[in-house]
Amino acid sequence: MMKYNKGLAVLALVMPGMCFAQTGEKVLEDFKPSTMNQPGKEYPQVNSQGYARFRVEAPDAKAVNVSLGLGGKGGTDLTKGADGVWTGTTAGPMDEGFHYYHLKVDGGIFNDPGAQNYYGSIRWESGIEIPAHDQDFYAVKNVPHGLVHEVLFPSASTNSTKRAFVYTPPGYEKNDKKRYPVLYLQHGWGENEYAWMNQGHANLILDNLIAEGKTKPFIIVSTYGMTNEAKFGTIGSFDIKPFQTVLINELIPYVDSHFRTLSDRKNRAMAGLSMGGMETKTITMANLDKFAYIGLFSGGSFKMDDVNATPGFKEKVKLAFVSYGSREMMDERMRSFVGDPKANTEALKAAGINSVLYVSPDTAHEFLSWRRSLREFSPLLFKD
Amino acid sequence: MMKYNKGLAVLALVMPGMCFAQTGEKVLEDFKPSTMNQPGKEYPQVNSQGYARFRVEAPDAKAVNVSLGLGGKGGTDLTKGADGVWTGTTAGPMDEGFHYYHLKVDGGIFNDPGAQNYYGSIRWESGIEIPAHDQDFYAVKNVPHGLVHEVLFPSASTNSTKRAFVYTPPGYEKNDKKRYPVLYLQHGWGENEYAWMNQGHANLILDNLIAEGKTKPFIIVSTYGMTNEAKFGTIGSFDIKPFQTVLINELIPYVDSHFRTLSDRKNRAMAGLSMGGMETKTITMANLDKFAYIGLFSGGSFKMDDVNATPGFKEKVKLAFVSYGSREMMDERMRSFVGDPKANTEALKAAGINSVLYVSPDTAHEFLSWRRSLREFSPLLFKD
Structure with a gap:
């Protein structure tokens, strides 16, 4: 069982923050x-000030x-x-960045026929x-692009075939000898294995970092964290074991x-956002023989109590990275957690x-915080 | 310019066919x-007779x-x-197989919040x-699975970065020496490069055929056929040249x-459905130095006039495959074309x-016709 029940419940309740300029603008x-x-x-349309129409x-x-x-309002x-056409601004x-949303039409919830769809909120x-x-x-950009591979892998523990997306860096497919380190990268509650490539642009972030020589080329793997098995409100009962088995054993x-x-462990990292950060913390600390680099994006932080309770932490963990959006740092409930x-x-x-702590300026518990977190985290990986 | 303007217009107008049992069932x-x-x-739900609720x-x-x-009605x-909940059957x-649909709610067109989304009808x-x-x-199934790769490739002719999905057969990534033939596989009007993998299940069809030893392992490439550049109703003015340049030169x-x-040409095939079949016919016949196997799925057929007007057709074309759904064969407008x-x-x-002619039993101008067409076409490829 995860130790962070209270925290998970809090994270699930934090709504995307919207910041409005003074009226009269x-x-x-x-x-x-x-x-x-x-x-x-x-x-929908957006203007240069960030208004949406x-x-x-x-x-x-x-x-x-x-x-x-009007977040929450x-x-x-x-x-x-x-x-007969409905309009509004x-x-x-x-806030800058990506936002999930939906329409309410005569009491029913539908998607906007103009927008593309992204999996969030189950x-x-x-x-x-x-x-x-x-x-x-x-x-x-016009730089060498890596490939994103859709993988169907067998999962004996769940008696099913599961999907993962695997990013390989530019040149992977041309060089048949070179081997690469791997980052396992998890989505948050309500999302699925599509999130990091679709709305997170993880592949483009890596393409660009590699083109600028800012990071060592590595592979990224994103799979479904089984985070939606727990119903909203009862997220405290989430059990990490089934997902840990799928990730580690399969x-x-x-x-x-x-x-x-x-x-080897020195060439394997794990990071996740929100509830995926919680999964990352629990799984890596229980498996330090397998992971050397850890990233928690809006998903908790490492306390000295954690370090002291985890034999080998000081010797084995090459990077303990924590990040937040600046707006969620200001949230009282988040702070209390x-x-x-x-x-x-x-x-x-x-x-x-x-x-390392990174705070994304002027963003909340949303994807721009996490895109930036990946940008900051990646250059710090696989240094040995 | 394509020669099949009339045909394209007809294809775009043929609605998915629905066949109803006698009332009183x-x-x-x-x-x-x-x-x-x-x-x-x-x-939505489906019962064992094929009713949808x-x-x-x-x-x-x-x-x-x-x-x-009630197709068209x-x-x-x-x-x-x-x-306050709306229901109906x-x-x-x-018909068996995949159908696109949408809701009309108080005069507005929305998607069903329960269903996944598939790109069709633009x-x-x-x-x-x-x-x-x-x-x-x-x-x-629990068979070895190939990988589907999302590829971003540079297109100088359109000054853009374009996407393709590439299926590699099981084992491709484990053997660094073996080389494979390639099938270029095109979607229809109103669809895009996602169609063949998402609703067509091309990757699963190949996984299963290969597992049963029914087809030689090959690579499939699906990209956007630029078919939506022409507006509905003016599809007759579609110009094949921009897409041909992207496909052949890029x-x-x-x-x-x-x-x-x-x-080499003996290891390259092209096939497409509906308007993608039209593209396939035009592009392959103008590039017989590059393609040896051709498939038109609900997208026209080869006439002796075509053969006689195309130098080298008899010598170079190893397979001229044509398929239809049985219900569209009965359609008067389709027949006239x-x-x-x-x-x-x-x-x-x-x-x-x-x-070779294949007719899919009891299906119309829809994806089950095309899934079956791929199943019939694949074992006939790359025989030399």
């Missing part, structure tokens, strides 16, 4: 289609609402025009992207036998452990 | 969630309709219960699967340099060409 009319729209779809055709509907725009109500600019949700000032690090041996990996990641990080450093 | 209450539902979603929450809506159920109207059993549509009596050939060299392919594929096939045979 002039809304600039430079709206453009979101980069996450379906091909050719004009709406929606347009939904439902001529006979009584009420149409967008879940985005009812979203954005759309207004019906004379043409958020009351203020939204359903395929609509997604919108507010262009970040630093979006270049996950842009599709997926890692599969990857090591099907890809050209370096399979994680304590002070900065103080924890300093305590580990003082004990001679390579401990 | 007793509907069996053995409904189960569709295999294409989102995880954990109970609806829908359930949509939209308590304040005035009208909810499902586009499936308005679909299935749902009825609101006392609990198709008026009869539907949008991500909902999908439902009516279990086919022969579904075993595309089932996920994608094929990329695949041959990044994967262990056999790159394709003439008589059986007579055409016989004429080619008489001229000494390896010409």
Whole structure:
């Protein structure tokens, strides 16, 4: 059983944070289609200030609402025009980065027909992207691209065939001798194995870091963390064992036998976001013979109590990386759970452990925090 | 320019065919969630006769309709219960296999929140699967699985980065010497590069055929055929040249340099469904130095006029494969376009060409026809 029940429950309750400018700000009319729209779809749109505008055709509907725009306060109500089309703009600019959302049409929950779909909250949700000032690090550029492989691997413990996505760095397929280290990278609660490649752009982040010479080329593996087996509200009863068995006994041996990996502990890392960070902490600390680099993205931090309770931690852990979005650091509930990641990080450093804290500016418990976390984490990996 | 404008227009207008049993048939209450539902979603459901049942929450809506159920006749109207939930069952059993659909809620088009999404009709549509009596050939089985690779390749001619999905057969990644033939496999109008792997199950079909020893292991490449550049209704103005340039000058060299392919013409095939079949016919006949095996799935047939107008056809084409769903063979508009594929096939045979016609029983212009076409086509490939 995981030790972090209270924390998991808190994480699941933290809503994406939206920060609004003062009312009265002039809304600039430079709206453009979101980069996450379906091909050719004009709406939703985003302007240069971060306001989002929606347009939904439902001529006979009584009420149409967008879940985005006023986090926790009812979203954005759309207004019906004379043409029967519903439109509306958020009351203020939204945080940079990726946001999940959905529509409420006459009391029913539907996706926005203009947006592409991303798995979050245990359903395929609509997604919108507010262009970040630093979006270049996950842009599709004219650099050598790695490949993302969809893998179906046998899982005897669950009597099923499971899926993983495996990123191999540029050149992997051309050189038949070279072997690579591996990062196992987990999604959060309500998400699945698609998250890190689809909305996380993990493959593009690595392509770009490698092209700039900022990180050693490595393989990334993302599979389903079985995080949705626990129902919302009862997440405290989540049992790590079934997923740990799939990861340690089934997926890692599969990857090591099907890809050209370096399979010793010094060449294996694990990281995860939110509940995936909790999984990462529990699994790596119980398996330090298999992992040397650990990343918790918005998913707790390492305390000296953890270190002292885990034989070999000081000798074996080459990197204990912790990150947060700056907005969730300010959240009272989050603070009450994680304590002070900065103080924890300093305590580990003082004990001679390579401990790093990264705080993503002006982002909440959302994917831009985690894209940036991966960007910061990757160059620190596989140094020996 | 393509020569088949009239045919393309016809194909785009042929609606999926639904065949209903006589009214009065007793509907069996053995409904189960569709295999294409989102995880954990109970609806839509399908019973053993092929009836589909829908359930949509939209308590304040005035009208909810499902586009499936009475092809071309308005679909299935749902009825609101006392609990505010809309439910309804198709008026009869539907054809076996995969169907695209969507909801109409108070005049707006939305997807079914219970179903997964599949790109068709130039949008991500909902999908439902009516279990086919022969579904075993595309089932996920405990056999060695190949990998599906997402590839981003540079396209100078369109000044963009394009995506392709590449299937490599089981064992490809373990043996660093063996080289494989390649099938280029195209989707239809309104679809994209995801279609053949997502709703076509091309990877599973090949895994199973290879496990049974029925086909030589080969690589499959699916990219976007740029078929949606032409608007519905003006499909006759589709220009093949931009896509031909991407395929011949950019994608094929990329695949041959990044994967262990056999790159001579005897080891390269092309096939496509519907408008992708039209693309296949035009591109292969203009590039017989590059392709030896050709498959047109619900996308026209080869006439002796084609053969006579194409120098080298008889010597170079190792297989001219044509297929249809039996229901579209009965469609008057389709007949008027394709003439008589059986007579055409016989004429080619008489001229000494390896010409094969396959008709999928009891299916229309839909994916079960094309899954079966791939199953029939694959064992005939790469015989030299």
